[in-house]
Amino acid sequence: MKMSTRMTIDDIAEALGVSKTTVSRAISGKGRISEKTTERVKTYIKEHNYKPNAVAQSLVSKKTYNIGLVLPNENEAFELPFFQNCMKGISIVASAAGYDIMISILEGRRIDNIKRLVENHKVDGVILTRALVKDESIKYLKQSGVPFIVIGSYDEKNLLQIDNDNYMACKELTTVLIAKGLKRLALFGGDSDFYISRTRRKGFEAAYKKMGIPVDQSLIYMDCLKDSDFSVLIENVMRKDIDGILCMDDKIAAEVIAKCNILGINIPKDLRIASFYNSSLLDNSIPAITSISFDDGRLGQIVAKTLINKLEGAEVQSQVIKNYSIILKESTS
């Protein structure tokens, strides 16, 4: 199935009785060319709805105007609204700048899909939507030479990365709760392979340090979404005389709330709940849940903008952006 044959720059040149160079210049605006000719060409182009062939342009300019967007595959992660919202922000900025987005969904820990995109020269740059603690994608992208940007923080200086200030946000929420008298808080953490899980945990611990209270490590449970049995987890932790549970993300919080319901645990009377991340998953939770609200779309926009600036040769820097607000609700009252 071939592409439909379409108008080329040659056709225009012939129709207008000029050379293709002239047409090319009229389009790009580069080089000296008369107003009149430019106008003539542009008019013709509009009338005939000519669009330059992006592939041919790509071949000569060595730019694709495509950005690769790498999405995780893990079931726990993939469905999170975060990635969609982020993608939307990226899409808006990219479109406006004339870039298109190619997605690459990782399959397990294999990075073949990223490799294909990069090695086939299908993208000018890559956005990584999350970082693992020991990340093969990052390793590969570094040695491949393609410009790329990581959403999230990663222990490495020479890496372009943009992140919500998860550390401060988690520290702040934890501090507020401690100040409210909720001193014994359990932490239900996500995948410990994800870098962000580390960061959030650190924020949690930093709050305790700041408040001068030692952290009870026996109240910290990582990889909660893996061993799946939240009922057991909750019953376990309830025996430890806690004031509340801090959930590292929306999915964990949703699970905890659901299980509490089943177990007949009343929130907030018997137990307070808060989440380090808010999303539509928690929109309808009862009671309304205390959480940190991030603007994922905005994050996506900033990330896309930064990468595109870099692709166009500008100097860009890693950033940690505030981008959050703490929202206190019934679940911790």
Place this chain on the structure above:
Amino acid sequence: MKMSTRMTIDDIAEALGVSKTTVSRAISGKGRISEKTTERVKTYIKEHNYKPNAVAQSLVSKKTYNIGLVLPNENEAFELPFFQNCMKGISIVASAAGYDIMISILEGRRIDNIKRLVENHKVDGVILTRALVKDESIKYLKQSGVPFIVIGSYDEKNLLQIDNDNYMACKELTTVLIAKGLKRLALFGGDSDFYISRTRRKGFEAAYKKMGIPVDQSLIYMDCLKDSDFSVLIENVMRKDIDGILCMDDKIAAEVIAKCNILGINIPKDLRIASFYNSSLLDNSIPAITSISFDDGRLGQIVAKTLINKLEGAEVQSQVIKNYSIILKESTS
């Protein structure tokens, strides 16, 4: 920012002391060429990790090996797990066949993003993930000539479309509920601009017809996610002496359940609830909810496979696939 200069077919030719034609043939396997030479070339390629430049190939073959995936923008729709799961299925099949996916998120009802993709020759074909009743994208794609496929049903013969059998599924679930004695069912419908909302409604009505009961049109509420106040909606309908509410999708069901909770309406004692669509949004709902479970990933895979077959010149047909199962749970018991 230029692409890193890489090994070309010429470099290989020179290194091996043969012509580029020979190298090209060794790679593609086309044309007569000796075993020995082929082997020599292939070895060299492996050792030096050569990958052909996809852009150059594209220029001559007029194929991009890219598929455009069009996603809706509406907030109610975009976050639905359906699109992600579908995308995953598409991605798996596409990768396996050597295709990459370019996404295009519609902005409002404007179709500029699709146009860009098509007019710039960035994709060989397009997947539309949902159809509106009067769909501009479809109109455009038809006249543009690019091969495309629509997920969902649409009132037009010469359109390649693949759909879950929403009609039968909704009819079946409704029938089951009626047979259980739930004769007065309200229907809370989604966006009436979406074609699928029509189909589901028809399935609902067909069940009544089949059971010989007239449909009470005053119990049908469309566009529920638009006028947003579910509390009012539910209180209204409760006064009409109904047996239960059928929700057209997961999001609507989640809202209804949440509001019932707030209003102190017990499910299923005071009111039965069922949903025409299941997803992780309902995973933790209490009580467990009767619904139709579709395999979105599988749908995506079939769609991608069909489009790719078409792109490669095969004869393909529109299909309605069963792909669902009715799951009866506590919410209607």
Place this chain on the structure above:
DNA sequence: TTGTATGCGTTATCAT
């Protein structure tokens, strides 16, 4: 200001 010629990396046609 405009045109000619060449190259981008690959495939395909036609010789040899």
Place this chain on the structure above:
DNA sequence: ATGATAACGCATACAA
């Protein structure tokens, strides 16, 4: 079995 050359559609260095 292999090689020289044109062609894909565009951009650009160099000429005119």
